[in-house]
Amino acid sequence: MKEFFLKIKGYLSEVGGEARRVTWPTSRECYDSTLVVIAFIFILAVTTLVCDKAIQLFINLVHVGAS
Numbered sequence: 001m002k003e004f005f006l007k008i009k010g011y012l013s014e015v016g017g018e019a020r021r022v023t024w025p026t027s028r029e030c031y032d033s034t035l036v037v038i039a040f041i042f043i044l045a046v047t048t049l050v051c052d053k054a055i056q057l058f059i060n061l062v063h064v065g066a067s
Helices: 002-023 025-064
Strands: none
Touching: none
């Protein structure tokens, strides 16, 4: 049982060491990254809308042509 707790202690010690080596982004880097993500989501939403409308138009043309 003691060995189990020693392994946990070693693991947590290594996790702490890794956390100290992390390079956290600055607030400006976070802001810039957020803008990139928002822009990408907007572009993806517009692209999805255009594709959806094109498919809807095609289906309507096929449906009217079949009548």
